[in-house]
Amino acid sequence: MKIKTANSSKKKTNLLCGFVLENDSKVLGLPKFDAKTTNVINQSLKDMEGKLGKLSIIPLSEKKSIQRILLAGIGKKENLTNDTIRFVSGKIAQKARELKLKEFSIISPPSFVNEPNSTISQIIEGSKMALYKFDKFKSEKTGSDPNLTIIVSKSTKISKTIKTSEIVANGAIFTKSIANLPPNECTPTTLANFARSISKNKMKCSIISEPELKKKGFGGISAVGQGSKNQPKLIILEHNHGPRNEKPIVLVGKAVTFDTGGISLKPGSAMDEMKFDKCGGCTVLGIMKAVSELKLPLNVVGIIPSVENMPGGESYRPGDIIKLYSGKTAEILNTDAEGRLILSDALSYGEKQYSPKAIIDFATLTGACIVALGTNVAAVISNDEKLTKKINESSKRTTEEVWELPLNQDYMDMIKSEVADMKNVGIGKAAGTITAAAFLKNAIEKTPWVHIDIAGVAWTQSSTKEKSYNPKGATGFGVRLILDYLQRL
Ligand code: BES
Ligand code: MG
Ligand code: ZN
Numbered sequence: 001m002k003i004k005t006a007n008s009s010k011k012k013t014n015l016l017c018g019f020v021l022e023n024d025s026k027v028l029g030l031p032k033f034d035a036k037t038t039n040v041i042n043q044s045l046k047d048m049e050g051k052l053g054k055l056s057i058i059p060l061s062e063k064k065s066i067q068r069i070l071l072a073g074i075g076k077k078e079n080l081t082n083d084t085i086r087f088v089s090g091k092i093a094q095k096a097r098e099l100k101l102k103e104f105s106i107i108s109p110p111s112f113v114n115e116p117n118s119t120i121s122q123i124i125e126g127s128k129m130a131l132y133k134f135d136k137f138k139s140e141k142t143g144s145d146p147n148l149t150i151i152v153s154k155s156t157k158i159s160k161t162i163k164t165s166e167i168v169a170n171g172a173i174f175t176k177s178i179a180n181l182p183p184n185e186c187t188p189t190t191l192a193n194f195a196r197s198i199s200k201n202k203m204k205c206s207i208i209s210e211p212e213l214k215k216k217g218f219g220g221i222s223a224v225g226q227g228s229k230n231q232p233k234l235i236i237l238e239h240n241h242g243p244r245n246e247k248p249i250v251l252v253g254k255a256v257t258f259d260t261g262g263i264s265l266k267p268g269s270a271m272d273e274m275k276f277d278k279c280g281g282c283t284v285l286g287i288m289k290a291v292s293e294l295k296l297p298l299n300v301v302g303i304i305p306s307v308e309n310m311p312g313g314e315s316y317r318p319g320d321i322i323k324l325y326s327g328k329t330a331e332i333l334n335t336d337a338e339g340r341l342i343l344s345d346a347l348s349y350g351e352k353q354y355s356p357k358a359i360i361d362f363a364t365l366t367g368a369c370i371v372a373l374g375t376n377v378a379a380v381i382s383n384d385e386k387l388t389k390k391i392n393e394s395s396k397r398t399t400e401e402v403w404e405l406p407l408n409q410d411y412m413d414m415i416k417s418e419v420a421d422m423k424n425v426g427i428g429k430a431a432g433t434i435t436a437a438a439f440l441k442n443a444i445e446k447t448p449w450v451h452i453d454i455a456g457v458a459w460t461q462s463s464t465k466e467k468s469y470n471p472k473g474a475t476g477f478g479v480r481l482i483l484d485y486l487q488r489l
Contacts, residue, residue: 001093001131002147003124003162005154006105010066013151015057015104017070017092019085021077022050027069028109029153044071051075053088055095070095070104083399083467085109085122090130090468096148097131103149120158121165124150125480128169129469134180167293168483172476174198175279175286179459179474183258183275187230188306191255191278194285195235195304202292204238218349219323220330220341221305227262227315228308234346235281235304237288241297247357248299249489250350251288251482254339254363255281255306262309262335263317276474277339279458280362281306283478290483298489303350305342309335321420325349326443331420339365340424340439347443358387359449361440362478368432369455375464377401378457378477381437384448391450394484400477402452411438454478 009016010031018027025045033041040058048056052075059068072088074080089106096104106127108120127150133143152162178186178194192207199205210231214222218234225232235255242248256277260266266274281304288302316322320332325345332341343363350359369379380402382388388404395402411434417423422442426435437451457477460470470476 001128001144002149003166004103004149004151005158005162006151007154009105009107009153011105011151012065013067013103013105014101015068015070015096015099016066016107017072017104018107019074019088019109020045020048020050020071022052022073022075024050024077027071027107029107041069041071048073052079052084053091055091081399082118082122082397085119086126086399087468089123089126093127093130093150094468097144102147103151105151105153108153120152120161121168123152124162124165125169125172126469128166129172129476130471132173132176133471134177134473136177137182164294167290168480170293171286171290171483172479174289175282175476175479176474178285179276179279179282179476181275183308186275186278187257187308188225188233188255189230191257191281191285191304191306192233192235195237198285198289198292199237202239203288204240206236208234208236217323217325218345219325220345221307223316223320223322223332224262224309224338224341225307227312228310230257230308232305232307234349235302235306237302239288239291239296239298239300241295242299246299248301248354249486250301250303250354250356250359251284252303252305252343252346252350252359252361253280253282253284254278254343254361254365255304256339256342257306257308259309259336259338260311262338263311263315264335265311266336273459276459277364278306279364279454279474279477282474283362283454283476286476286479287482290479291486294487296486298486300486301350301354301356303346305346307338307342309338324443328422328442329420331417331423333423333425337424337436339363340436343440344443347440347449351444351447356447358384359444359447360391360452360482361449362452362454364455364458365453366433366436366455368429369453370461372405372433373403373456375456375461377403379433379453380404380450381407381434381453382450383407383441383444384450387448387450390485390488391481394481394488398480398484400481402481405434405437407434407437407441411435412441415439452478
């Protein structure tokens with residue numbers, strides 16, 4: 001999708017779109033039309049009532065420079081959220097695609113929240129993200145015309161907002177597009193190549209492979225990776241645009257390109273969805289791409305441990321005791337609890353190598369997270385209140401929802417092992433999301449850390465709330481959230 005600005009919304013267009021509040025008899029920001037057209041608009045307004053998500057098209061006469069007007073309901077004023085304009089804009093863009101238009105215009109209403117340009121950001125994010133479709137493997141392309149152009153009304157100091165929103169949306173779309181790839185087309189090596197390609201001339205990119213991983217002490221990544229012929233990779237991207245000696249923010253993302261469960265094999269139903277077990281790592285890649293394009297004046301490091309978790313003659317087994325990068329030992333009781341093993345290595349490495357200001361990790365870590373919070377809210381577990389507060393604020397602004405779960409000593413005790421420093425599972429089904437985080441906490445000595453379990457939100461599942469800008473498949477959850485956090489540092 002392309003973006004253009006115009007001086008007035010009354011310029012030539014195929015489709016002029018405006019937002020309508022419920023029970024409000026006007027289109028926000030609509031310019032004046034002749035009496036006849038105004039009458040038709042008013043009749044349409046009465047019919048659609050501004051109900052949330054409702055779209056109503058009014059064809060105008062052939063000779064008019066504006067061919068159609070589209071009224072888009074945004075619901076009651078008191079129910080408006082930070083997300084309303086985003087998802088209604090997504091619907092508008094999908095309508096324009098359905099009508100096979102070459103361009104459409106949206107009249108940007110005044111900000112409903114006290115942040116300049118927030119509506120324009122939402123219009124761009126919503127329409128761009130809604131137009132993405134995973135059609136790479138379809139002979140008949142069903143996706144959107146890349147030349148479809150959205151025209152937004154020009155106002156002062158808007159161009160920077162447009163540029164930023166475009167980069168943010170592209171970051172999320174990049175995350176979706178690699179997260180959606182099937183496991184035969186996306187191995188740890190493929191992800192390493194994606195990292196290299198986005199780093200070109202912009203970021204430092206290093207890849208650690210076997211046998212170095214084993215030699216350097218990445219016992220978790222090595223153990224989980226050893227069962228697959230697709231070798232594990234530790235991918236590291238560095239964006240150094242902050243002051244020279246400023247400590248970086250480290251972002252870590254779980255990238256299991258396929259999680260069969262290993263020797264503790266998963267049941268067959270919906271196992272295909274475990275191609276999405278790489279979503280945490282894909283989120284970090286999308287964030288790093290955007291961070292470098294935005295040239296944020298910060299130091300940010302992305303660390304992505306990537307493996308394929310397969311059963312086989314070379315696989316690690318229940319009963320194994322392995323040594324993690326932290327130096328601590330772990331008793332393996334279930335090879336399906338693999339995410340915490342590779343993340344533990346990456347977290348310790350991030351802390352030791354970079355002495356960061358903060359570490360944030362993303363992982364489709366536990367099925368228990370879906371039981372606890374469902375498929376629209378991610379779990380947050382942290383050792384630092386201030387950092388959690390900032391993530392919560394960014395969550396409110398981006399409507400990428402999170403909810404904090406506790407992590408005290410009692411939970412740490414639940415992963416104690418008889419034979420090693422810890423075991424890789426808790427006790428039965430109790431607090432599965434928290435005991436997984438307890439395992440991760442052992443990897444970090446002192447750095448403020450937030451863990452985000454995205455098992456429920458990383459891709460659309462049967463109970464996922466429908467949103468125009470998150471069509472079926474990976475959602476790119478976390479990209480907008482963390483870019484908001486980083487931009488405010
Ligand atoms: N990748 C899964 C978690 C998962 C499952 C995410 C379903 C999204 C949907 C993870 O590696 C896993 O298998 N976790 C186990 C842990 C258990 C063995 C302690 C789980 O959640 O069942
Ligand atoms: Mg697993
Ligand atoms: Zn997994």
